[in-house]
Amino acid sequence: MTQTPLDYTAAGVDYSKIDPLKILAQKAAAATAGNLHARGVSEIPASRGESAYVMDVGGVLIASITECLGTKALVADAVRPISGKTHYDSIAQDTIAMAVNDLITVGATPLSIHAYWSAGGSEWFADETRMTDLVTGWQRACDVCHVSWGGGETPALAGVVEAGRIDLAASSVGIIPSRDRLTLGDKLGVGDAIVLLASSGIHANGVSLARKLVERLPEGYATKIADGRSYGEALLDPTTLYVPVTEALFAAGIVPHYSANVTGHGWRKIMRHAKELTYRFHTLPDVPPVLSFIQQHAAIDDREAYGSLNMGAGFAFFVAAEQADEVVRIAHEQGVAAWNAGVVESGPKQVVIEPLQLTFAADELHLRA
Amino acid sequence: MTQTPLDYTAAGVDYSKIDPLKILAQKAAAATAGNLHARGVSEIPASRGESAYVMDVGGVLIASITECLGTKALVADAVRPISGKTHYDSIAQDTIAMAVNDLITVGATPLSIHAYWSAGGSEWFADETRMTDLVTGWQRACDVCHVSWGGGETPALAGVVEAGRIDLAASSVGIIPSRDRLTLGDKLGVGDAIVLLASSGIHANGVSLARKLVERLPEGYATKIADGRSYGEALLDPTTLYVPVTEALFAAGIVPHYSANVTGHGWRKIMRHAKELTYRFHTLPDVPPVLSFIQQHAAIDDREAYGSLNMGAGFAFFVAAEQADEVVRIAHEQGVAAWNAGVVESGPKQVVIEPLQLTFAADELHLRA
Numbered sequence: 001m002t003q004t005p006l007d008y009t010a011a012g013v014d015y016s017k018i019d020p021l022k023i024l025a026q027k028a029a030a031a032t033a034g035n036l037h038a039r040g041v042s043e044i045p046a047s048r049g050e051s052a053y054v055m056d057v058g059g060v061l062i063a064s065i066t067e068c069l070g071t072k073a074l075v076a077d078a079v080r081p082i083s084g085k086t087h088y089d090s091i092a093q094d095t096i097a098m099a100v101n102d103l104i105t106v107g108a109t110p111l112s113i114h115a116y117w118s119a120g121g122s123e124w125f126a127d128e129t130r131m132t133d134l135v136t137g138w139q140r141a142c143d144v145c146h147v148s149w150g151g152g153e154t155p156a157l158a159g160v161v162e163a164g165r166i167d168l169a170a171s172s173v174g175i176i177p178s179r180d181r182l183t184l185g186d187k188l189g190v191g192d193a194i195v196l197l198a199s200s201g202i203h204a205n206g207v208s209l210a211r212k213l214v215e216r217l218p219e220g221y222a223t224k225i226a227d228g229r230s231y232g233e234a235l236l237d238p239t240t241l242y243v244p245v246t247e248a249l250f251a252a253g254i255v256p257h258y259s260a261n262v263t264g265h266g267w268r269k270i271m272r273h274a275k276e277l278t279y280r281f282h283t284l285p286d287v288p289p290v291l292s293f294i295q296q297h298a299a300i301d302d303r304e305a306y307g308s309l310n311m312g313a314g315f316a317f318f319v320a321a322e323q324a325d326e327v328v329r330i331a332h333e334q335g336v337a338a339w340n341a342g343v344v345e346s347g348p349k350q351v352v353i354e355p356l357q358l359t360f361a362a363d364e365l366h367l368r369a
Numbered sequence: 370m371t372q373t374p375l376d377y378t379a380a381g382v383d384y385s386k387i388d389p390l391k392i393l394a395q396k397a398a399a400a401t402a403g404n405l406h407a408r409g410v411s412e413i414p415a416s417r418g419e420s421a422y423v424m425d426v427g428g429v430l431i432a433s434i435t436e437c438l439g440t441k442a443l444v445a446d447a448v449r450p451i452s453g454k455t456h457y458d459s460i461a462q463d464t465i466a467m468a469v470n471d472l473i474t475v476g477a478t479p480l481s482i483h484a485y486w487s488a489g490g491s492e493w494f495a496d497e498t499r500m501t502d503l504v505t506g507w508q509r510a511c512d513v514c515h516v517s518w519g520g521g522e523t524p525a526l527a528g529v530v531e532a533g534r535i536d537l538a539a540s541s542v543g544i545i546p547s548r549d550r551l552t553l554g555d556k557l558g559v560g561d562a563i564v565l566l567a568s569s570g571i572h573a574n575g576v577s578l579a580r581k582l583v584e585r586l587p588e589g590y591a592t593k594i595a596d597g598r599s600y601g602e603a604l605l606d607p608t609t610l611y612v613p614v615t616e617a618l619f620a621a622g623i624v625p626h627y628s629a630n631v632t633g634h635g636w637r638k639i640m641r642h643a644k645e646l647t648y649r650f651h652t653l654p655d656v657p658p659v660l661s662f663i664q665q666h667a668a669i670d671d672r673e674a675y676g677s678l679n680m681g682a683g684f685a686f687f688v689a690a691e692q693a694d695e696v697v698r699i700a701h702e703q704g705v706a707a708w709n710a711g712v713v714e715s716g717p718k719q720v721v722i723e724p725l726q727l728t729f730a731a732d733e734l735h736l737r738a
Contacts, residue, residue, distance in 0.1 A: 006462045020494070020500075021494040021500050021504075021523060022523060024501070024504050025484070025504050025507075025521065025523070026501065027516035028504045028505070028507065028508040028518065029508070029517075029519070029520065029521070031512045032508060032512060032516070032517050033507060033517050035511060035512060035514075035515040035516055035517055036480060036515070037517075039478055039480060039515060041480055041544075042516055043519070048520075051520030052520070053481060053483070053520045055399075055480060055481060055517070055519075055542075055545055057429060057480070058429065060426060060429045061429065062431060062480075063540060064433075064481055064483060064519060064520075064522060064540070064542045065483065065520070066435070066483035066484070066485050066520070066522050066538075066540045067522055068522050068524045069485060069524055070524055070573040071527075071528055071529055073529065074528050074529065083480065085545070109408055111405060111408060111410055111424060111426070111431075112422060112424060112433055114422070114433060114434065114435035114438065114540060115435070116435050116485065116540075117537055118437060118536055118538070125389070125390040131390050131393065132393065134392050135394050135397045135399070138394075138397065138403060139398070139400065140402045142403060142404060143401060145404075146404040146405070146407045146408060146738050147401070147404055148398075148401050148402050148404055148412055148422075148424070149397065149399070149401040150400065150412070150424075150433060151395065151399035151417075151421075151422045151434070151435070152398075152437050153436055153437050153538070154390060154391060154394070155437050155439055157437075157439065157440055157536060157704075158440070158577075159440055159441065159531065159580075160440055160442065160530065160531060160534050160535070160536050161529065161530055161531065161536060161632075162529060162530065162531055165528070165529050166529070167487055167526060167529050167530060167536050169435075169487070169522070169538070170486055171433070171435045171483060171485075171540035173424075173431060173433045173542055175410075175426055191515040200477075207517070208527075211528075231416065233658060299595065316581050334455075346374030361614075364415050
């Protein structure tokens with residue numbers, strides 16, 4: 001490869017500009033916690049900065065989250081003329097996965113979903129095929145997760161959302177039936193095993209990079225990847241819904257010490273908990289062909305690839321070492337490949353990927369104020 | 370006035386294209402209710418089609434909602450060069466009001482808010498003044514409502530959201546402490562009084578029309594309205610937060626039979642409940658000068674004005690007749706003007722505004738499948 005590597009800034013996402021706002025907003029948000037006292041409610045402080053927010057309402061722990069799809073719908077729009085399919089059934093699943101896969105990290109059972117479908121104009125909703133696919137896929141994903149689709153909002157926002165486009169997001173509410181199901185990391189510690197769950201492909205993170213890459217491919221989204229499918233269709237494999245796995249774990253009496261949904265920042269997300277710990281991997285999951293293709297054609301090294309894409313690991317459980325094999329078995333029973341892939345060690349906060357001789361230091365991830 | 374009246378289709382919002390999707394989505398959503406049984410949870414079926422969704426989780430009633438601001442941020446962007454202010458503190462309050470003012474209609478006490486701030490690019494977040502105003506206004510609105518800002522999502526979505534723009538939405542979770550606080554309209558009936566709460570201005574509905582009107586004004590947003598302020602600044606008066614009023618009612622032991630947040634479809638929203646009832650008004654609230662200005666300069670008649678704008682009525686309570694004056698008094702105590710403005714009668718489903726000799730028939734509102 002003689003090409004210049006693609007990176008996120010080249011692909012239009014500059015985290016240095018977003019993160020100061022995140023920190024400002026996080027501080028202001030934290031300052032509102034006391035408002036709940038007037039209602040006889042309290043927050044679970046350790047949930048601030050985690051992937052979902054948890055309140056204690058008279059002993060019932062309520063978790064909530066709002067998450068967006070990102071730019072993956074642009075891929076569906078571009079691939080439709082090639083594949084003859086709208087792919088919005090997959091896009092719907094991606095959007096729901098962004099919400100529920102975050103919600104379950106705190107130990108919650110998702111109960112309801114609200115849809116946020118914000119289109120660039122009323123005409124977006126007049127395409128019956130696409131509209132039906134979106135509704136059908138949304139319903140099916142709700143069924144897989146056993147959640148109720150409680151409502152939503154479908155505005156037409158010409159001038160805010162681009163003409164012909166749609167901004168998709170989902171919010172979800174769940175419950176944690178008892179305090180010992182809360183997985184905010186207080187039990188996370190040295191000796192824990194790290195079980196990785198397979199991703200189905202790119203999921204919905206790294207999509208800006210994946211779209212940027214198309215400009216370099218002579219056949220664009222129609223370019224064949226190693227498994228013989230087109231790049232576009234492979235990108236559109238819907239994000240795995242991990243709710244059946246967490247529910248099966250709970251049913252078996254297994255509560256992870258901590259969980260991480262591997263999204264933006266790729267494997268750097270593994271060290272998202274505030275504790276000072278080293279996460280050492282001895283085993284790597286299989287890399288989906290579409291991610292190998294991206295790494296190769298975007299000419300990015302392992303540091304860039306594992307630091308921004310999931311590279312086959314869609315979700316991580318940190319569990320008691322003696323439960324790791326059982327967690328792997330239960331995931332397989334739910335149709336999700338899994339690997340007992342690493343261990344938590346004492347040491348500086350970092351992610352060490354031994355097979356690749358790669359280390360991400362703590363200062364390469366800035367999620368908290 | 371010799372000008373052609375402006376209407377919603379001319380202003381870019383065509384409800385005939387949105388509503389078929391809403392109906393398809395509502396049917397699919399209703400079909401997912403049974404998913405909750407596996408979790409030992411049930412929905413409150415009467416909350417479907419209402420402004421917020423309610424689940425019964427072991428006797429705790431949890432209400433949830435996702436709502437969007439719409440296009441009002443475009444007004445702030447256009448007015449900033451004139452006023453020298455970003456107005457995003459007001460815009461933040463508008464966004465939160467869209468969510469909590471809906472949530473309270475079912476009898477809920479809002480507890481938490483999630484922010485959804487989806488920008489057209491990372492550079493949106495680099496404007497420190499605007500960013501600080503947005504965060505400050507968001508926090509202040511949370512404080513007024515005594516809710517906790519639990520988290521949020523701040524994506525940069527170039528290609529989905531227009532460059533330089535932001536798609537703002539909020540989701541909220543609340544609780545209803547007992548079943549007799551549920552206000553889904555089962556007690557709504559003949560003889561109830563209708564108490565209207567004052568709006569602060571346009572709130573966040575009818576904004577497309579208001580923006581379209583600017584093209585007709587020689588001085589645009591800088592045009593002075595009757596109260597001496599500029600049209601742009603008056604449009605940006607933030608939406609009233611009605612949470613303090615509902616909480617004061619509950620504290621006084623008053624539970625409305627039903628509530629309606631007057632948003633899109635203006636006064637037609639008054640008849641949103643499924644029951645066959647006539648809503649007759651004998652008294653009109655004061656019309657905010659900015660709404661009179663819109664009606665006059667857009668050359669729209671009362672039917673169009675009251676059928677799409679709030680015209681001074683931001684929220685409606687349907688209460689036992691003998692409680693109406695007390696409701697008015699309590700609202701005033703919370704700084705919100707209110708009028709005992711109408712009565713619920715037997716008869717065809719319609720809204721009758723006697724002082725204007727105006728009637729909206731049921732077929733002029735299609736919200737439900």
